[in-house]
Amino acid sequence: MSPPQVIAGRYRMEQRLGAGGMSTVFMATDAVLERPVAVKLLAEHLAEDEDFVARFRREALSAARLQHPNIVQVFDSGQDPESHRHYIVMEYVDGPSGADLLREHKRLEVEQTVKLTRDACHGLDYAHRAGVIHRDVKPGNLLVAQETRTTKLADFGIAKAAEQTRITQVGAVLGTAAYLSPEQAHGEEAGPASDIYSLGVCAYQFLTGRLPHEYSSLTELALKQQQDPVTPITELRPEVPPELDAAIRLCLERRPGDRYRSALELAQALEAGLRGESTNATRVLVTDEPTSSTRALPRTAYAPPPQAPEPANAETAPPPARSDRREAARAARRRNLASLFALLLVVAAIAAVGLAVLASGDGGGGVDAPDANDVDQQIQDLRDFIQDNSP
Secondary structure (H helix, E strand, C coil), rough: CCCCCCEECCCEEEEEEEEECCCEEEEEEEECEEEEEEEEEEEEHCCCCCCCCCCCHHHHHHHHCCCCCCCCCCEEEEECCCCCCCCEEEEECCEEEHHHHHHHHHCHHHHHHHHHHHHHHHHHHHHHHHCCECCCCCCEEECCCCCCCCEEEEECCCECCCCCCCCCCCCCCCCCHHHHHHHCCCCCCCCCCHHHEEEEEEEEHHHHHHCCCCCHHHHHHHHHHHHHHCCHHHHHCCCCCCCHHHHHHHHCCCHHHHHCHHHHHHHHHHHHHHHHCCCCHHHHHHHHHCCCCCCCCCCCCCCCCCCCCCCCCCCCCCCCCHHHHHEEEHHHHHHHHHHHHHHHHHHHHHHHHHCCCCHHCCCCCCCCCHHHHHHHHHHHHHHHHHHHCCC
């Protein structure tokens, strides 16, 4: 069914700007105030789903509280009395998104990256202090106003007020997989540090033209997030100041507590890094040497293990009991099995992400969502592997 021509008797629909599984966004004209606006319509097939309607309304309520130069403002929301479509009316930003810029230029200039990311930091810091987590920071949600060149954070569509009742269930993580923090991939509650991680992924991609963890499957992404260090930006783009490289990669630490305490600290670190300087926050984080996903472990020289002294009476020294050896082997297998189960949980959670991305139809980050059957097969392969290696 075609969308209504007029919403709420005042918003004339003119041009479709984008669509996903949950909603479609149109450029429209506010006939009362005579200004362009963006109107988001909830998908018709979801209008009867109370959970989706509640999430849609929650978006409007939480986002409408946010009035900041670096956040797309929400003007109005409701249900159209004629078409019965649920809608949200937002500020229209005439300009490209970060995803548009990446498609056009492959990677951005250093100063442009710092300005774009720094603006987003100020918007996030304001939202976080208001108790709202974005939870879906990605290049497609960073809009650059054509006239002012100001970056505005768009689509708090899966944001939620921290003090309000949670709608999404554990594991049903929404968003684009490549930009999810490790804790979101585990199905844990997102916090300010989660948005900082996602923005760090954006900044890394803006400078290098690639993601911190390139992957061809959800299983591979899960493994790399947990095991692989992030390649330094300076190795891929030598003209980037090392201090800026460090400032960005500290966003990508596995543990939330090892990242910046606030988006404002990140903004300060980015500005200092552009000048070839470090901030106190960056120096403290580097000095603390967290369990890092961004730095490889230092190399150490090999030293052979010391030889145990030979017993005084070698002939009478009893060999280790067979039962002890068996128990030690079982213990080792149990430890390996526990690690594999933990990895399986990560993969299963990210599989939920992939299915959610398929449902949303939003490929804003440039990473194609995998086929749902492939996800099931990857998880089954891991299960079979664990069973084959179980004691």
